[in-house]
Amino acid sequence: MARNRIFNILIPIISVLLGLIAGAIIMLISGHNPIEGYRALWNGAFGDAFTLGETARRTTPLILTGLAVAFAFRTGLFNIGAEGQVIVGWLAAVWVGLAIDAPMYIHLPLAIAAAALAGAIWGFVPGILKAKLGVHEVIVTIMMNYIALFITNEIIRNVLTDHTTTTEAIAPTASLASEWLQGITYFSRLHYGFLIALFAAAVMWFLIQRTTIGYELKAVGFNQHASKYAGMNVSKNIILSMAIAGAFAGLAGAMEGLGTYGTISVMSGFTNLGFDGIAVALLGANTAFGVVLAAILFGVLKEGAGEMPTGAGVPTELVDIIIALIIFFVASSYIIRWALIRFKKEGK
């Protein structure tokens, strides 16, 4: 038990280090200086108040999509649909932000709730199909991603705008933007959503670990027969789990729509926030705290990558490769685990 806990912390750390080392080797082979490359990455992420703010801003939706995947996974479900849930959440938030005229204390919560609800509905559909008809949620969530993307684009073109590609800015009463946070980060786009994401992580932890709801959800994920025997409603719990997961991802959409951009634009492809959420959840071992740390790492890598071409002449694609390598090492944690056990034995 104790050993497992230590391993759960050690393995992601070792994976990250291995990923960085492998990235350095690739930089060397492709004729770049890895030290300069990583220095540029560091500066790009932590160089000054502005980049720090942008790093935190980038981390915000990743925390939420990470939670969306992790939450479902803890209850035995694979939510590959965080991507679509983000998109509908974003749309719903901006829509409410544009369409309603109300004081901030009503307007902002309403827009955020709309995003969560839209995401929840996008999770509910695969949930109910799984619970009632036994259709695997992976297939349905993937399809829901496409449905979200195309419907959203249609609504932006034909409903929210007059055949243009970007909506107007939302009313200031629905905005998460914070003069104070912008002020201390030299006018980065950091917004109050960062606090919402941290709060959401706390909510997930509490829900999973401390409530009867989490107790039921996990039980159903582990053993449906025993859950039924214990009097739990298996279908209800599967649906609930997917809806809650969807709500987390929907909130990630609100972060973009109400915080970072204040608008929504026709998308030529996925935002990737949802897909990155899968990696964040995996790296964070599907725990709330782990997800926050992993999302920060991803935020740092992605934000810092922007500096690598100008600072060290390293293409940004390389950062994607490093991220992919880190995921690879986490996914093959079995090998690391095995090596650790060997190492411990020989150390004795």
Added chain:
Amino acid sequence: MRGLEYVIEMLDIRKEFPGIVANDNITIQLKKGEIHALLGENGAGKSTLMNVLFGLYQPEKGEIRVNGEKVNITNPNIANELGIGMVHQHFMLVEPFTVTQNIILGKEPKTKTGKINIKKAEKEIQELSDRYGLKVDPTAKISDISVGMQQRVEILKTLYRGAEVLIFDEPTAVLTPQEIHELIGIMRSLIKEGKSIILITHKLKEIMEVCDRCTVIRKGKGIGTVEVAETNVSELASLMVGREISFKTDKAEAQPQEVVLNISDLHVKDTRKVDIVKGLNLDVRAGEIVGIAGVDGNGQSELIEAITGLRKSESGHIKLKNKDITNKKPRKVTESGIGHIPQDRHKYGLVLDYSIGDNMVLQTYYQKPYSKQTVLNQKAISKKAKELIAEYDVRTPSEHTMARALSGGNQQKAIIGREVDRSPDLLIAAQPTRGLDVGAIEFIHRRLIEERDKGKAVLLVSFELDEIMDVSDRIAVMFDGKIVANVKPETTNEQELGLLMAGSQAEKAGGAHGEK
């Protein structure tokens, strides 16, 4: 000299788990051509010791010799190469595969072009099966064959890999009496062909019947090895538990009161949508234990599932204390006063990946004091779990241990503790003592009788006629989806029960109705 006499020697084996020493310097020596019993209480460390021999666990200390030579078994493949095969307590078969596919898995015979030569394998398996009287159809699918047959597939798997030494971990716990009889025959023919066997079982009668020698372990320590011919059941029992065990359960005459469970004209379909409970009538009264005797597959499981709300009833009525509970949800059924010790503890009884503490509140987690306004009260859960662990002698390092890490018998004790502790008006106990040691069986039987004496109704389903005869106040014989006879244990015997269970006399005994 020693080296020639023994095929397997495990000397001073020590194996630790976090917080527990499962094997504390145990020695066991297996002679060629013998059936050697390994006996010990639940959690004594039998499965662990055999898993060490099979290469699943590495011992901290000790030496293993095969045919006198020291070996280092670091994984099951090495065990296979050394001619050691194991039939596990819980089968390890791929359900959608055929018998042949399962047996050759990992050791597939190839044709010249590199394809799997299924025909050749089938022929080989048929030959093996005939040679040892295993009666296995190589082309059948695992999901379609009985538990007994699945077990024979496991045996074939080891033989196909050239096993000379076979380890059986509680093979008879999941079998019906008829299947046990067949298994014993199989073991005898294996010995005749020169194999050697280590048999783990809690049934002392089986040891007396087929084993040559018996090694006893108690709480992880080796107590010694005895010649079976020179001992008897009660000596074995006291060796293993460390005290005298009474096999006859003493109990006072039952004082049946009002009817608690009333079932009338119940019809239930099985998973394949075929009628399996066909117009069943049964009453169970407060203050009595009714035992359901019957051959497996006559509708017992479906009956229980129907009562507890796990399976739909097609027609008829189930009443608990005069309230209709037919087709009510399991939660409603539990709340109206039914406790259920399920037949399949891994499937229904436990969430194996939950701690033993969390498992203790599986039906009550949403009630006070275990939670308030949906917030769990970990302290209250731990407290209850600690109480039950102590009271029911569940051997576990703590209440935080995963249920999966407990030995089979201790998992069972945890379930029984949880169900009996709620003191339900009707306690349904399906195979409650499956996989338990004699000491634990005695204890569980006493608890059932205590519940009865408190004025609760108990419905016991068991394939063990001994248990039915011992514990029940009334025996309801189930055949072909109906109760075909009600008899008193004092006025019947195993022969008569056997006949009734086989359906003969069904018409004559006729009293399909409970005592209305």
